[in-house]
Amino acid sequence: MNQDAFLDRPDIGLWAVADGMGGHASGERASKLVVEALAQLPVPELLGRSVRHAECLIAEANRRLIDEANASGDEIIGTTVVVLLAMGGACALLWVGDSRIYRLRDDRLEQLTRDHTEVQQWVSEGKLSAEQAESHPYAGVLSRAVGAEDEIQVDSVLEPLMGGDRYLLCSDGLTKELTLERIEQLLGSGEPPEVVQALVQNACAAGGRDNVTAVVVDFLNR
Structure with a gap:
């Protein structure tokens, strides 16, 4: 079952990938719900205002998932999410x-982005190296997810865009299988549709242990 979902809205400068939490109930429901919530974002007028609006939509999705879990008796109905907003x-x-x-x-x-995982926290605290973290048995244990806690904290950063920038949004099904060097190599050539296909095919060929979703966004030279 594919528990990933994505959003591709170049018309309003909005892209997202969500990965429902495997091992928990209704992960596919969670990823779909948060993506559908973000799809309600109106055409942006100011980037900062759109960020705050997106955070509110994620928070509302968080509340809905917790309510659904409580009503159904499930422990957690959760998902990750990454969002790119451009203006x-x-x-x-x-x-x-x-x-x-x-x-x-x-x-x-x-x-x-910096992973919200227990292992990444240990890396930040100097208890593990980045190399040790990659193969740690708890590498996939999340410390934060939509639907996991009553109060959701969304990390965000603002970035200047440069002509020729290419962005990749992906679920961890991609990064579990492909090295940074291989991802860089595949991203470096071809148009976005072909690059996405190559990323997914390579991840599946390398083991395909999880759902794989990738969104590639190009910003043309100005």
Whole structure:
């Protein structure tokens, strides 16, 4: 069962990927609900205002998922989410969980989000190296997710856009299978539809242990 969902709205500068929590009830319901909530975002007038609106929509989805879990007797109905909002010469990144956003700029790939996992917290505290974290048995244990807690905290950052930037939003089904170097190589050539297909095919060929979703967004030279 595919528990991922995505949103592709170039007409209003909005993209998202959500990964329903495997092992928990109704992960596919959770990812679909949060993406449908974000789809209600109106055409942005100011980037900061759209960020606050998106945060409110995620918070409302969080409340709905908790209410559904309480009503059905399920422990958690949860999902991760990453969001890219673009307007003019800037963009905003929002995220909860371990789905990721990367940026390819001048042929260099950079991860722009920080995973909300127990292992990432240990890395931040200096208890583990990044290399140790990759193979740690608790690497997939989330410390934050939509639907997991009554109060949701959404991380966000603002980024300037440069002509030629390419952004990748993806669920962890991609990053579990492909190295950063391989992702950078695949992102570096081709148009977005072909790149997305290549990313998914390579992740499946490498093991495909989880659902794989990728959204690739190009910002043209100005």
